[in-house]
Amino acid sequence: xxxxxxxxxxxxxxxxxxxxxxxxxxxxxxxxxxxxxxxxxxxxxxxxxxxxxxxxxxxxxxxxxxxxxxxxxxxxxxxxxxxxxxxxxxxxxxxxxxxxxxxxxxxxxxxxxxxxxxxxxxxxxxxxxxxxxxxxxxxxx
Amino acid sequence: xxxxxxxxxxxxxxxxxxxxxxxxxxxxxxxxxxxxxxxxxxxxxxxxxxxxxxxxxxxxxxxxxxxxxxxxxxxxxxxxxxxxxxxxxxxxxxxxxxxxxxxxxxxxxxxxxxxxxxxxxxxxxxxxxxxxxxxxxxxxx
DNA sequence: TATTGTTATACTCTATAACTATA
DNA sequence: TATAGTTATAGAGTATAACAATA
Numbered sequence: 001x002x003x004x005x006x007x008x009x010x011x012x013x014x015x016x017x018x019x020x021x022x023x024x025x026x027x028x029x030x031x032x033x034x035x036x037x038x039x040x041x042x043x044x045x046x047x048x049x050x051x052x053x054x055x056x057x058x059x060x061x062x063x064x065x066x067x068x069x070x071x072x073x074x075x076x077x078x079x080x081x082x083x084x085x086x087x088x089x090x091x092x093x094x095x096x097x098x099x100x101x102x103x104x105x106x107x108x109x110x111x112x113x114x115x116x117x118x119x120x121x122x123x124x125x126x127x128x129x130x131x132x133x134x135x136x137x138x139x140x141x
Numbered sequence: 142x143x144x145x146x147x148x149x150x151x152x153x154x155x156x157x158x159x160x161x162x163x164x165x166x167x168x169x170x171x172x173x174x175x176x177x178x179x180x181x182x183x184x185x186x187x188x189x190x191x192x193x194x195x196x197x198x199x200x201x202x203x204x205x206x207x208x209x210x211x212x213x214x215x216x217x218x219x220x221x222x223x224x225x226x227x228x229x230x231x232x233x234x235x236x237x238x239x240x241x242x243x244x245x246x247x248x249x250x251x252x253x254x255x256x257x258x259x260x261x262x263x264x265x266x267x268x269x270x271x272x273x274x275x276x277x278x279x280x281x282x
Numbered sequence: 283t284a285t286t287g288t289t290a291t292a293c294t295c296t297a298t299a300a301c302t303a304t305a
Numbered sequence: 306t307a308t309a310g311t312t313a314t315a316g317a318g319t320a321t322a323a324c325a326a327t328a
Contacts, residue, residue, distance in 0.1 A: 001273065002259070003274075004269075005270055006277075007182075007247075007250055007251075007254070007256070008160050008254050009157070009160050009161065009164060009250075010277075011274065011277045012153055012156060012157040012273070013157060014221070015153060015273065015276055015277050016153040016154060016157055016279045017151050018276075018277075019150050019153060020150065023150060039319070041148075050286080050287095051286075051287065052285090052286065052287085056177065060321080061284085062287075062288095063287090063289085063319095063320085063321090063322080064318085064319075064320095066288065066289090071163045071224075076184075081195020085214075086285095086286085086327080086328070087286095087326085087327060087328085088285065088286040088287075088327045088328065089285095089287085089327095090286080090287070101213065103263075104146075106242045108292075108304075109148055109150075110286065113148070113149050114177070116276065117272075117276070118232075119275060119276055120271075120272040120275045120276050121268075121271065121272065121275065122184050123258055123268060124267075124268040124269075124271040124272040124275065125268070125272050126265075126268060127262075127264060127265040127266070127267060127269050128265075128268050128271075128272035128273065128276075129144055129146060129263040130144065130155070130227065130261075130262065130268075130269075131258075131261040131265040131266050131268065131269035132146075132149075132152045132156065132269065133144075133146050133147070134260060134261045134262065134265065135156055135159075135257065135258070135260055135261050135269075136147075136152045136155045136159075137154050141269060143323070182319075189293095190311065191309075193308090193309060193310085202297080203309080204296095204297085204298090204310090204312085205295085205296075205297095207310075207311065207312090214287080218327075224309095224318095227304080227305075227308095227309085228303085228305085228308045228309095229303070229304045229305065229308065229310075230308095230309060230310085231309080248308070276291060278319095
C-alpha cells in the first residue's frame, strides 16, 4: 500500500526542475549549456565514442549534437579525430581542459545535491537514492 | 554520506521520461494531451479557478492555456463562465463528463505507478515516496 | 547499397507584444 | 490607467530529408 501523495509525474517534474534550476548557476560559471554538460559528462565516463555512439549515449539527436561539438571543440574542451579503422567515424575525446571543466562542474553539482537532499529525513533519503537508482535501471527491457 | 550513484538530474530525468511514456497510452485512451490532463487534474483538486489562477496552478502560460481550454470546452469536459463579481474573469469548471474522464485517468495512472514502483525494494520505496514529497514541497521560499 | 557526419528545409513550440472588454 | 482574456507575430527549438565521403 502506498502513502497518499500527488502523482509521480507531478512530483518528479517539480523536483527535476528544482535540480535544473540549481545547476544553472554552476554551468553558467563555465559558460556551458545543459546539453554541453550532458555531452562532456558522457565523454568523461568511458572510452572515447564516435559521434554516433555519443548521440545514443546522451539521447541527443546526431544532427543537433553537431552544434554542441563545434562549440566545445572550438573552446578546446574536446577534440574530434577520424577513426583510423573506419574513416567515416569521428572519435570524440575530452581534452585536459575539458576534463578540468567537467571535474569542476561535478564537484559543484555534488555539493548542490548534498544541500538539496539535506531537506529530507536521513533514513528516507537512503531509500530515496536506492529506489531511484533501482527504478532508473531499465528492467531487462 | 551518500551512496555512489549517477547524478540526480540524470536519474530524475530518466525516471520522469519513463513515467511520461507509461502515461501516454492512458491519456491516449481519452484523447488527451499531457497538458490537457494537467489542466483537468488541477481543476479536479479544488474550487473553480479563473483562467489566470489556473495558469499559475499548472505552470502553463496563460496565452498557451487558451488552446487547451478551447479544445476541452468544445469536448464538453469543462466550462468557462464569466465571474459575476469581476466580469473580466472567466471561471473554469470541470463538467460531469470532465470529472469522469479525470477519474478514469487517475485510476489508470495509479495502477501504472503501482506497477512501476514494484520494481523497487519495499522499504526503499517508502523512503522514496516520503523523501520525494518532502523534497518537492518548497522550503518556505 | 549502406552508413557517418554534415547541412538545409520545414515544422512545432514558445515568448513577446498588441488588441478588446472590463474595472 | 490597469488587468483578464485573446489573438498575432517573431524567434527558438525540433524533426525530416538531402548531400558528400567512406565502406
